[in-house]
Amino acid sequence: MAFVSFCTCAPAVLVVPESQKWVATRNVNKQTTHDMPSESQTFVSSTKEKEPKNINKKANPTFLVLFKRKFILRRLLALVLAWTSSSFSVYAISYNTDHLGDNRYVSASLAAISEIVGDILLFLISRKIGYRYSYTLLTTFAGALIFTTLFVKNSNAALGLALAICGKILVSASYSLVYVSTADLVPTPVRNQVYGIVTFVSRMSLLSMPFFLYLGEKVYELITYFVMTFMLIAAGLLYLILPETKGEKQPNSLYDAKQQERNRLNTQCKFGGSNENIEVPSLP
Template identity: 90%
Template sequence: MSERFRAMACSDKCFRSFGIAALVLCWFSCGMFLIYPVFLLHKPAHRCRPLFNSSEKQADLAHQQKNGTSENWQNNSSCYEHSPHRNVSETCSLGWVYEMPEGHHTVVTEFDLVCDNDWLKPLVSTMLMGGMMLGSLVGGVLSDRFGRRPIFLAGVAGNLVCAILLALSYALPVIFIWVFAGGMFNIFRISSSVVLLQESAPNRHRSLLLLLQMSSFSTGSAILPVINYLFPDWRHTMYTMAFVSFCTCAPAVLVVPESQKWVATRNVNTKTTHDMPCESQTIVSSTKEKEPKNMNRKANKNPKFLMLFKRKFLFRRLLALVLAWTSSSFSFFAISYNTDHLGDNRYVSASLAAISEIVGDILLFFITRKIGYRYSYTLLTTFAGALIFTTPFVKYSNAKLGLALAICGKILVSASYSLVYVSTGDLVPTAVRNQVYGIVAFVSRMSLLSMPFFLYLGEKVYEPITYFVMTFMLIAAGLLYLILPETKGEKQPNSLYDAKQQERSRLNTQCKFGGSNENI
């Protein structure tokens, strides 16, 4: 069946359009599986469960009436139980009472991740980021080796299975395992689907389609608060997310073919191309015609992965992209995971934060049309850093104004995050495109491992700490991004020579192009 689909994709533009639409739709559930810890790890107000029995309670009430006090067993602190009658203060030995409506359950309330076990709460988020980090590295290598489509299918199936097994788990270590595995498979499908869309979309519509994919991601994030509101038990929320994932990704499994650019790259040095799909034959022919005769021989002396480190211009781009991904992803998830502390209603705060991502994608579409990718990223990160820096100080005096600043900062951060997703594939050759996505995502996920603990540190010590870190990273990444060439409206580089040609659009760059290839 897949061979028939691939043949149709080469001859039937309508069928190819269905494949692109399916890739956009599949991202609807990707957003849910990246921010679900916001609701699964919600920590409501709590107090110690009363230690004494009903007779002791009556004696306690009599003691209060005699002494004219109003303190009773309900005034136990969140981590210590206290009885004025017995004059004792001890750790909660019988568990906690959580101030949540009946039927509402989270991982925190089910496993009592409060007080002495409070550190386990950010560890759950860290396991998700760890899975995403491993998936970024492994998925990129496997996708460039075995193809985009097989890794995409593995990501869809694996993420669905992990979501169901997570909902069926009744032990915290098992939850850690499935959260980690789910994060890995979700990144498999995210990274491979981005590259599939980039390499399948027409050049003139590529940026718009990628932004639509990002908007689909944001829409799924905005729907998640509604799902959790309708299904307040965290297990039911996971079942619903798995069902939505199946419905939105099933069309992509059926109609998305393999990337013809990847097929062409794998066969560019073969002597026969008659058994290749027609689009791949065209790509191979055009690539061989425009490259210098010694280009392929020189590029193939080194493994593809090492090419990124041995070519100075590629290594320079890789460094700038790593910092851009790290700053944007850290700030994006830090604001998303901190919505519990941005407003009184977590559903409203989370919905506003998710809707702001859609606004950010719309803003990005118009601003990149005017000034391109390079200046857009610097402008977005600079203003985002300024807004984020002022948010914690304003929030202390005016909570609503602080929420508004945080949402505005989230709009700009989301736009910058979408921009690096869109532009990364335009800066590297096809042969290493998915590996580059894997490398930059892997390094950025390393910073995300510490992100939950930065939020925990801000909660326990000094809240503005996390905001200061975000501000510094965003401004530094925005300045470094200026060294990259402008790729807005340009064709994606199929070869190392194409990527080198992009250096002409760098700021203050003096490069020689033409017959000499000694710098390539």
């Protein structure tokens, strides 16, 4: 089945046109800018106008910029923890669904529906308060509900199942949020690299998740719930250091990503070097 799907979809790659804006920004072919439509030429000219003269335009961002620029590294670390905590908690609750209620079929059905409810909840609250505060609220309340489930499920199975499902709704919403916000926090030249790093680290953390579940079942049940709660709350608090991206376009360059720092508490931005300081105005 996979082979048939590959043979059917692979030829479509040959007829998909290259993005004109990507070609223009990467300077793949200097002659292509003359043959571009007016929209792409407008994009190129507007990009050149908004970039300051003191930025080194010859240097193309590479993978090493993730570790050379402090503001990019700060965002990368926060996103790694966010992806790890959300994915770990989502799959831990999903694998532990059989132990949440008396009827495993009802528990599994509610756990599946909770992911749809989580996406709807995310859509509603993110439009009101933005991504940054939404993620912090979702993970903080999710950690509190998950930790409370441990002390309730043995005495009242129905209430324990309700708390666990509510926690999974919030965790599912936070997991969907990091997918969207990651693209808004990193510039286009290194966006694929950042997605690769955060997904790799989060998937590697999932390898240890069954062992934590087994450890909680055989040694002490508090361990699993404590790990999920601690990771969720820590990720939610660390996410507050990131700039708010609600209503802003995705950054196409390092300069665009640095401009987002005006949404943080500090207003002094630095690219590095003595001639690359940029003053970013604070919000009114």
